[in-house]
Each structure stands twice: as structure tokens, then as C-alpha cells.
Amino acid sequence: MLPLYDINHARRPALVVKALVLANALAFLWQLSVGLEWSARAYGFIPALFFQDPLGQAYRLLTSMFLHGSFFHILSNMWFLWVFGDNVEDRMGHGGFLLFYLLGGLAAALAQGLFMPGSPIPMIGASGAVSAVLGAYYVLFPRAYVVALVFLILPFLVTLPAGFYLGYWALLQLLQGALGLPGVAWWAHLGGFLFGALLARRFAPRGRRG
Numbered sequence: 001m002l003p004l005y006d007i008n009h010a011r012r013p014a015l016v017v018k019a020l021v022l023a024n025a026l027a028f029l030w031q032l033s034v035g036l037e038w039s040a041r042a043y044g045f046i047p048a049l050f051f052q053d054p055l056g057q058a059y060r061l062l063t064s065m066f067l068h069g070s071f072f073h074i075l076s077n078m079w080f081l082w083v084f085g086d087n088v089e090d091r092m093g094h095g096g097f098l099l100f101y102l103l104g105g106l107a108a109a110l111a112q113g114l115f116m117p118g119s120p121i122p123m124i125g126a127s128g129a130v131s132a133v134l135g136a137y138y139v140l141f142p143r144a145y146v147v148a149l150v151f152l153i154l155p156f157l158v159t160l161p162a163g164f165y166l167g168y169w170a171l172l173q174l175l176q177g178a179l180g181l182p183g184v185a186w187w188a189h190l191g192g193f194l195f196g197a198l199l200a201r202r203f204a205p206r207g208r209r210g
Helices: 014-034 035-044 045-054 059-066 071-092 094-115 129-138 164-181 186-203
Strands: 001-005 147-151 155-161
Touching: 001 071, 014 035, 014 045, 014 059, 014 071, 014 094, 035 059, 045 059, 045 094, 059 094, 071 094, 071 129, 094 129, 094 186, 129 164, 147 164, 155 164, 164 186
Parallel strands: none
Antiparallel strands: 001 147, 147 155
């Protein structure tokens, strides 16, 4: 199910969400100029290197979340951020949301690293940080509605409570991670989601806006 939009109006522009989308787009253009594989090896999060030299390799926790491996990779991550990020930013405020997003990305990378500490494969992508945003949305707006496109024999639209949609999304990450399906950092998705769900109220106390 592809989320198209949520029925949940934010009161003010999502300036940080827009800035993050722009930053990721510019980083991807830079990657195309230097090579996707080279940029991933130079600035992606590599668990094996990190656990050998945490202080020397810590910069990769930050740089990795602004790198992507393909057009589809960056488009899917930025789309989820665009759909769900505005309301979370509205509740947390611009500065609080930016800090939350970055910490969520760090937590997600570490979660993946703990499950695969010896991996020499670079982990890149904003999906861990975006997953933290999804976890926060799940806690803060479970009764909002999400309009999603479903592909069966023919595509059709469904309207679902955000709590159900995001719970279904998290369950898929858990199942695919447990099956060990390659190519995607499933534990980073789950780590980011849990970070967001557990800390959403800390960053957005009840009744707080902007």
C-alpha cells in the first residue's frame, strides 16, 4: 500500500521537512557526480568499521542518512517523509523536529549495526530517520486517516486509520527482518520506528504546537 496523503491538516508550513527533502536531493545529485558506489563506501555507515573504531567512524552515522542508492530509494523515502512529516513537525516545532529526526536516524543505524555488527556492507538512506517520524505519527495521530493506493488486480484507493496503516507497515518490517530478506536494513526501520514511538511524547508534549 502506497500512502498518497493523510487527512490531517497542519497549521503551519513544514519548513524542516522541505529543507530535509532539499538536502537529500542535493546530496543525491552530488552522489551522481562522484559515483553512487564510491559515495556509499566513503560516507555510508559500515557496522564492521564502526565497532572497530566508534569515535573515528561516528561521522558515518550522520552522513549515511543523507545518501541513497537509486532514484527509487530516495523518492520512496522522501515521499513518506512528505506525507507524514508535516504534522509531526507541527507538533514538535521546527527545532525539536530536526533534532528528533537526526537522533532517530542515529538510533536506527545503531539498531541495524547491533543486529549485524560484523557487516562490511555500507548502510545508506534516510529510511531510519523517516521511520522515526512514522513511529511518532503512530503515537501522536493514530486516529487520523491515510489515503493509500493498493495494487491487486487493479489499483484502487482505500482510506485507513493511521494507527492501522503504520502498525501494518511496522509488522511488515518485523516479518521481513525476521526472515532475513537481503537488500534492505529492516532492523534500522524497526529501530527508528520504536525510537519515534517511544520518544514522540517527549518531543511533543500533549497540547504543544510549534
